[in-house]
Amino acid sequence: MRKLYILLFFIAYTSVTTLFAQNKKITLEEIYGGTFGTNGMERLESLQNGDQYTILNLDYTNRVAIINKYDYKTLAKAETVISSSDSNTIPFFTSYEFSKDESKLLLATEIESIFRRSTLGVFYVFDLKSKKISKISDDKIQEPLVSPDGSMVAYVKDNNIYIFNIISNTTVQITKDGKKNSIINGVTDWVYEEEFAFVRAFEWNSDGTKLAFIKFDETNVPEFSMDVYGSDLYQTQTVFKYPKAGEENAIVSLHMLDVKSANITAIDLKEPYYIPRIKWMNNPEFLSVQTLNRHQNNLKLVQVNAKNGKSKTLLEETDKAYVDVTDNLTFLKDDSFIWTSEKDGYNHIYLYDDKGKLRSQVTKGSWEVTNYYGYDPKADRIYFQSTENGSINRDVYSIRSNGKSKKRLTESVGINSADFSADFTYFINSYSSATTPPEFTLHLSSNGNKIKDILDNRELLVQLQDYNLSPKEFSTLEINGNELNMWMIKPTDFDANKKYPLFMTQYSGPGSQSVSNAWMGSNDYWYQILANEGYIVVCVDGRGTGYKGADFKKVTYKELGKYEVEDQIDAAKKLSELSYIDEDRTGIWGWSYGGFMSTNCLLKGNDTFEMAIAVAPVTSWRFYDTIYTERFMRTPQENPTGYDENSPFNYPELLKGKYLLVHGSSDDNVHVQNTMRMIEALVQANKQFDWAIYPDKNHGIYGGNTRLHLYTKMTDFIKLNL
Numbered sequence: 001m002r003k004l005y006i007l008l009f010f011i012a013y014t015s016v017t018t019l020f021a022q023n024k025k026i027t028l029e030e031i032y033g034g035t036f037g038t039n040g041m042e043r044l045e046s047l048q049n050g051d052q053y054t055i056l057n058l059d060y061t062n063r064v065a066i067i068n069k070y071d072y073k074t075l076a077k078a079e080t081v082i083s084s085s086d087s088n089t090i091p092f093f094t095s096y097e098f099s100k101d102e103s104k105l106l107l108a109t110e111i112e113s114i115f116r117r118s119t120l121g122v123f124y125v126f127d128l129k130s131k132k133i134s135k136i137s138d139d140k141i142q143e144p145l146v147s148p149d150g151s152m153v154a155y156v157k158d159n160n161i162y163i164f165n166i167i168s169n170t171t172v173q174i175t176k177d178g179k180k181n182s183i184i185n186g187v188t189d190w191v192y193e194e195e196f197a198f199v200r201a202f203e204w205n206s207d208g209t210k211l212a213f214i215k216f217d218e219t220n221v222p223e224f225s226m227d228v229y230g231s232d233l234y235q236t237q238t239v240f241k242y243p244k245a246g247e248e249n250a251i252v253s254l255h256m257l258d259v260k261s262a263n264i265t266a267i268d269l270k271e272p273y274y275i276p277r278i279k280w281m282n283n284p285e286f287l288s289v290q291t292l293n294r295h296q297n298n299l300k301l302v303q304v305n306a307k308n309g310k311s312k313t314l315l316e317e318t319d320k321a322y323v324d325v326t327d328n329l330t331f332l333k334d335d336s337f338i339w340t341s342e343k344d345g346y347n348h349i350y351l352y353d354d355k356g357k358l359r360s361q362v363t364k365g366s367w368e369v370t371n372y373y374g375y376d377p378k379a380d381r382i383y384f385q386s387t388e389n390g391s392i393n394r395d396v397y398s399i400r401s402n403g404k405s406k407k408r409l410t411e412s413v414g415i416n417s418a419d420f421s422a423d424f425t426y427f428i429n430s431y432s433s434a435t436t437p438p439e440f441t442l443h444l445s446s447n448g449n450k451i452k453d454i455l456d457n458r459e460l461l462v463q464l465q466d467y468n469l470s471p472k473e474f475s476t477l478e479i480n481g482n483e484l485n486m487w488m489i490k491p492t493d494f495d496a497n498k499k500y501p502l503f504m505t506q507y508s509g510p511g512s513q514s515v516s517n518a519w520m521g522s523n524d525y526w527y528q529i530l531a532n533e534g535y536i537v538v539c540v541d542g543r544g545t546g547y548k549g550a551d552f553k554k555v556t557y558k559e560l561g562k563y564e565v566e567d568q569i570d571a572a573k574k575l576s577e578l579s580y581i582d583e584d585r586t587g588i589w590g591w592s593y594g595g596f597m598s599t600n601c602l603l604k605g606n607d608t609f610e611m612a613i614a615v616a617p618v619t620s621w622r623f624y625d626t627i628y629t630e631r632f633m634r635t636p637q638e639n640p641t642g643y644d645e646n647s648p649f650n651y652p653e654l655l656k657g658k659y660l661l662v663h664g665s666s667d668d669n670v671h672v673q674n675t676m677r678m679i680e681a682l683v684q685a686n687k688q689f690d691w692a693i694y695p696d697k698n699h700g701i702y703g704g705n706t707r708l709h710l711y712t713k714m715t716d717f718i719k720l721n722l
Contacts, residue, residue, distance in 0.1 A: 024466045031525045032708040038457045050423025063092040072426045099146040118199045136164045143200040147208035161186040184216040195627035196276040205284040211257040218250035245629040246636040276325040281335045296631045299323040314356030321557040322631045328372040342550040362403045376424035391547045392517045409448030415518045432519035434472045485515040489537040500536045501585035508564040509593035511546035542567030561646030569605035587611035587722040603654040611658040611721045619674040620647040649681035658721035659689040664697030
């Protein structure tokens with residue numbers, strides 16, 4: 001069977017290589033004008049009956065929003081659930097959410113972004129039986145959540161929690177101490193949102209009698225400010241709390257509201273430093289809380305009794321480096337639970353009883369579980385995604401809770417991911433590879449058999465026949481005792497007897513992956529432009545990146561920018577030994593962590609790299625936030641050499657090659673301070689370089705023609721200097 005997969009991949013690769021052999025060249029205008037965009041599935045919500053799902057269809061031109069219901073088996077439309085064109089009382093909405101009992105719809109309108117994940121909006125509740133619609137608040141609010149019985153909505157406004165009673169159309173303010181840049185109730189502060197990846201910090205229990213929430217006291221957290229230049233005569237300023245490495249974090253505490261009595265109880269968790277997750281168990285009297293110490297190497301899963309506030313530890317994870325926080329905790333009917341852990345050296349699934357005693361290690365092997373989808377109690381099957389078929393690939397599997405009868409549910413080599421129906425009867429598989437644009441198919445969960453095709457992007461392949469493109473060539477490179485994943489793109493008219501400049505791209509951050517067997521993103525099309533200009537483009541995932549085991553990932557602990565930089569420099573040297581690489585023309589670029597890396601490579605590898613581009617780089621980890629930085633570095637007070645020996649503005653005198661430094665002035669994540677300090681260091685070292693600041697642009701540096709301008713600038717810089 002293995003030979004069959006290789007043969008199929010070869011056939012697909014050969015056919016696409018034929019397509020990638022025409023004469024038309026890609027332009028930046030086409031990339032950032034959306035010419036090569038792919039069609040995707042609308043976000044669907046699986047209904048509890050397991051047979052149907054809903055999809056939101058938006059007509060922005062006519063301001064009409066429609067939720068339609070479809071059958072999994074036939075993919076045929078069953079009915080229209082709601083349409084904003086049916087009544088003047090139903091507004092144009094851009095997202096929705098069912099209540100737990102599916103009797104209500106929460107409709108979101110007038111959404112505006114705050115930071116990466118947080119938003120404000122005006123929300124409505126639509127009763128599916130009575131067709132009555134209720135506006136929750138005239139003001140913009142955050143994170144509304146309907147109670148399990150569909151009678152109430154809890155939400156946050158101005159850092160305080162409110163509860164709206166749908167039946168009586170009344171609102172009660174639950175907390176009153178919320179204050180900007182001081183006290184936050186029920187939603188996270190900036191650093192939790194960014195690094196623990198959640199915003200809503202409150203949850204209803206299973207019968208709606210209790211509401212647990214986290215309070216953040218950020219009074220003593222230092223403030224960061226950003227000028228916003230806009231178009232007025234005077235600029236404005238955004239000021240927010242941002243704890244940099246080694247500085248004070250918000251003091252967090254857990255509280256419990258009894259809805260009937262309106263009493264709020266503080267829960268004693270023995271002063272946890274971080275509370276990265278809360279989740280109610282199925283028993284409405286028990287709440288699970290994950291706590292983490294500042295070093296993030298000791299994680300506890302704590303059970304809190306909502307009746308008396310007492311707590312006990314169910315599970316504890318420790319690590320010599322750090323423990324990752326995930327959303328993979330699932331409580332089964334009896335409150336036994338499924339958990340993922342790296343404790344055997346690879347990320348795997350474990351089953352514990354309701355007292356926290358290990359029942360079984362469900363998965364094991366020298367590969368990683370990369371996504372946990374859920375558990376079907378009827379079939380006793382756990383569904384997950386993993387790298388068992390190679391670290392650059394993903395497949396979907398099922399397995400019994402005792403670790404037996406594992407089944408591979410996907411066949412195509414590449415990146416497979418699943419969206420399961422509520423009862424796990426069906427799943428929609430999303431698949432792509434370096435040679436196949438995204439395609440979506442419907443499958444049976446029991447055996448993975450395909451029922452039918454849903455959507456593909458064959459039109460894009462036909463469109464690409466007109467272009468002069470080169471396929472990615474995947475391989476590994478032995479560097480510093482490790483087999484590092486690599487891809488290479490050569491010019492379409494490649495001649496092994498010629499010499500070509502080498503241009504390297506990477507990100508390199510802890511646990512990341514840049515070398516994967518997935519379809520092209522916008523940067524991949526840019527690399528095709530560079531290949532057409534006569535460059536060989538290469539990406540190497542060095543030590544510290546993900547999906548090859550905990551030891552490989554955590555080797556960079558307390559030394560960010562040391563081993564990763566060594567691997568990129570040594571990879572460039574080894575590639576320069578190839579007969580067709582010009583060893584005197586080597587460049588590298590990266591964004592964010594990748595910009596930190598490219599800058600270090602140009603300085604520390606000044607005998608190897610002749611050119612580098614850094615976009616929105618960290619130039620000192622002392623400037624970055626506590627949760628991310630201290631997870632990998634501890635504090636600057638504990639590890640000053642780890643911070644300073646790999647901070648590029650501490651050795652600007654090493655610059656020999658050509659350097660382009662780019663940043664957005666309103667980057668709330670990696671502050672422009674990083675670039676300003678790098679600029680000043682280079683100026684004082686009398687080193688010439690190029691730089692660009694994009695006004696009022698955040699970490700993504702986009703909007704209007706911004707991306708086109710940025711990539712034009714970078715392309716011109718490469719062509720001029722490499």
